[in-house]
Amino acid sequence: MMILMKREATEEQIQAVCEAIHEHGLESLVLPGGQRVAVGIPSAIPPELRPVLDQHLSAMDGVDQVIHITRPYKLASRDFHPHDTVVRVGRVEIGGGRFAVMAGPCAVESYEQTLEAARAVKAAGAQVLRAGAYKPRTSPYSFQGLQREGLEILRTVAQEVDILTVSEVVDPRDVETAAEYIDILQIGARNMQNFPLLVEVGKSRKPVLLKRSPSATIDEWLAAAEYLLTNGNEQVMLCERGIAPLDRAYVRNTLDINAVPVIKYHSHLPIIVDPSHGIGHARYVPAVALAATAAGADGLLIEVHPHPDRALSDGVQSLNPEAFTQLMAQISAIRAALAPLNAK
């Protein structure tokens, strides 16, 4: 529920509305706007209380309108948080005009492979190294990742190369440990609605990259983000990684480029685009990476392997370091070309 105040509402009237909300045992959040103030109720409102509250608040001085929010998220919404969230990871900022590239292999395979990848992506300008230690694969017979050993390799390599890291966590019991080894916790597409995992990652307060499930609507995705936010984690980034495709003969997923402007309009959370899983073939990755950059994504997550033909997972969609270096130059050119035109 959101209480829209009149333009001429006084401080005292706004305060009185907040107190009335508290009298009903609920929290209030004052949302200053350009023209007028709104007061939001971020907590869940018991259904029987809604009409009572509506009647009480509508009749108060200075109140223009009581709006019922029917979307399954509040804290993730721009209505409740008009300004862009900027996620801070070490010295890197993401969101609100700050752009970051996260790149690296699908999986940590060995110390040598991770080191080679980290050096290559850093040299090309990536700020964050991506690599999975826990690999939830479609088949239990596929490579499942080096798990704890993978996390140790990531930490060692990150210190050696001086780069930040993002890696997936799949089990709520691993969150605390993983948070000690890596800088950004990734929640994979298959786990977008793993609620115990969302709660645990929410409590950890570590920056998090929440991937969209290939079958999730925007509402379901933002509602999943809401679990992170309501559990105290404000450092949330969303990641579009492709939705179920119409034509699997040609592409692995369909990158939903629409999600970029739609999320930017409805939410304040940064949106990162993963063109690698989004289309699934290295030859197409640069084109969609550039499209996402031009569309206004806050960053990219790109699979890069020092030797894609030898990769233990997702080699087909992984760029080699040369292709990634060339793509980084194109990304910079797109950003530089648009910057003066985007300036407010």
Ligand code: PEP
């Ligand atoms: C990954 O990033 O390697 C991954 C497994 O992605 P997704 O969860 O989007 O399939």
Ligand code: MN
């Ligand atoms: Mn992958």
